[in-house]
Amino acid sequence: MNKRVAVLPGDGIGAEITIEAVELLETVGKQFGAEFEFNYGDIGGNAVDVHGTPLPDATVELCRASDAVLLGAVGGPKWDNEPRERRPETGLLGIRKALQVFANLRPIKVFPELSAASPLKPEVVDGVDFVIVRELTGGLYFGEPKERRNGPDGPEVVDTLRYSEKEIERILRVGFELAQKRGGRLTSVDKANVLESSRMWREIAQRLSSEYADVELSHLLVDNCAMQIVKSPGQFDVVVTENLFGDILSDESAVVTGSLGMLPSASLGANGVGLYEPVHGTAPDIAGKGLANPMATFLSTAMMLRHSFGMDEAADAVEQAVSDVITEGMRTADLAGPGESYLSTREISEQIKNNVKRREPIGSKNTVR
Numbered sequence: 001m002n003k004r005v006a007v008l009p010g011d012g013i014g015a016e017i018t019i020e021a022v023e024l025l026e027t028v029g030k031q032f033g034a035e036f037e038f039n040y041g042d043i044g045g046n047a048v049d050v051h052g053t054p055l056p057d058a059t060v061e062l063c064r065a066s067d068a069v070l071l072g073a074v075g076g077p078k079w080d081n082e083p084r085e086r087r088p089e090t091g092l093l094g095i096r097k098a099l100q101v102f103a104n105l106r107p108i109k110v111f112p113e114l115s116a117a118s119p120l121k122p123e124v125v126d127g128v129d130f131v132i133v134r135e136l137t138g139g140l141y142f143g144e145p146k147e148r149r150n151g152p153d154g155p156e157v158v159d160t161l162r163y164s165e166k167e168i169e170r171i172l173r174v175g176f177e178l179a180q181k182r183g184g185r186l187t188s189v190d191k192a193n194v195l196e197s198s199r200m201w202r203e204i205a206q207r208l209s210s211e212y213a214d215v216e217l218s219h220l221l222v223d224n225c226a227m228q229i230v231k232s233p234g235q236f237d238v239v240v241t242e243n244l245f246g247d248i249l250s251d252e253s254a255v256v257t258g259s260l261g262m263l264p265s266a267s268l269g270a271n272g273v274g275l276y277e278p279v280h281g282t283a284p285d286i287a288g289k290g291l292a293n294p295m296a297t298f299l300s301t302a303m304m305l306r307h308s309f310g311m312d313e314a315a316d317a318v319e320q321a322v323s324d325v326i327t328e329g330m331r332t333a334d335l336a337g338p339g340e341s342y343l344s345t346r347e348i349s350e351q352i353k354n355n356v357k358r359r360e361p362i363g364s365k366n367t368v369r
């Protein structure tokens with residue numbers, strides 16, 4: 001049966017990298033005997049321009065009728081002064097909420113040959129491999145009221161940080177379960193010295209830890225965590241945290257890997273359709289120049305193959321194909337050192353696709369030798 005993938009390119013470099021990711025998936029399909037069906041939807045700024053809303057109903061319906069969603073990125077200076085309901089980012093938050101993908105997995109894995117691409121010392125970044133589990137459908141991003149209004153001192157503004165116990169428990173369980181499958185260590189990040197929501201978060205983490213005796217739970221305040229990520233990122237296995245903290249800590253963690261263009265993500269719900277997108281945004285400074293690094297999006301498709309389609313071998317093949325171009329010394333502009341040559345988005349994508357094509361599908365029954 002066809003695997004239906006909704007493709008939402010979005011704005012800026014979003015379109016440039018999703019085109020390549022679709023071609024990569026087509027290559028994977030041929031190589032591993034899978035049929036992907038791609039259907040395109042509008043989201044973000046271009047959807048505002050065409051439909052007057054960043055998230056048309058048709059896009060939500062398309063995603064709901066699909067097995068997985070591949071998203072580029074949304075936003076850009078053109079729409080920065082739009083009211084909230086017409087902001088591109090509102091479309092992104094809307095699709096995350098509509099699909100109920102509350103668990104956002106953001107792996108931070110350093111490719112050995114890229115340790116020189118990080119501004120941190122090689123001995124600090126070598127071997128780093130952790131996952132940030134970011135709560136994605138609650139907290140400050142979604143709490144109501146969220147408004148400008150008149151207060152006793154004139155105009156004032158309010159954003160609301162709201163979490164139900166249920167929302168906190170379910171994301172913490174994702175963290176514990178992932179830690180069980182990995183190195184058995186979970187760092188719960190909060191601001192329990194100030195925020196009531198964080199105090200409840202910490203209590204629930206503590207209570208759940210008795211159910212996961214094989215996981216070593218520790219707590220870290222978010223400001224300290226931000227410092228530890230650049231000081232000694234090798235200490236982390238699984239980090240679980242609320243929406244806004246996870247957003248900030250994941251961009252910071254990108255520095256460890258050498259570039260934001262390397263960080264993939266998977267957003268998952270209890271069941272249902274998964275949403276796969278790079279951690280980075282639309283990069284208006286390099287959009288349209290062929291300079292975007294497509295690897296974060298490629299690694300996101302690997303997560304799709306693994307989490308939505310159970311195609312572990314194909315996922316490994318994509319990750320290996322990315323790893324191989326790096327080992328062979330190929331770089332995109334964001335990863336190249338001063339004076340070092342680099343490939344365009346299209347060129348490096350071709351190289352990665354060729355690596356997948358060359359690969360013998362491991363254990364594939366229909367391989368003709």
Ligand code: NAD
Binds near residue numbers: 013092279291296
């Ligand atoms: P950004 O992530 O777009 O860019 C930050 C920096 O990283 C820029 O210098 C950019 O050139 C670089 N960069 C990002 N991705 C890259 C890639 N693949 N290859 C090479 N370099 C890359 O963040 P920003 O500039 O703060 O935001 C720009 C717009 O993107 C904003 O409108 C923001 O809201 C939006 N945004 C969207 C998403 C998303 O859709 N998931 C995520 C973050 C930001």
Ligand code: IPM
Binds near residue numbers: 093279
């Ligand atoms: C991300 C982005 C989004 C977020 C924005 C664009 C709404 O920064 O996916 O990390 O904050 O979640």
Ligand code: MN
Binds near residue numbers: 247251279
């Ligand atoms: Mn972000």
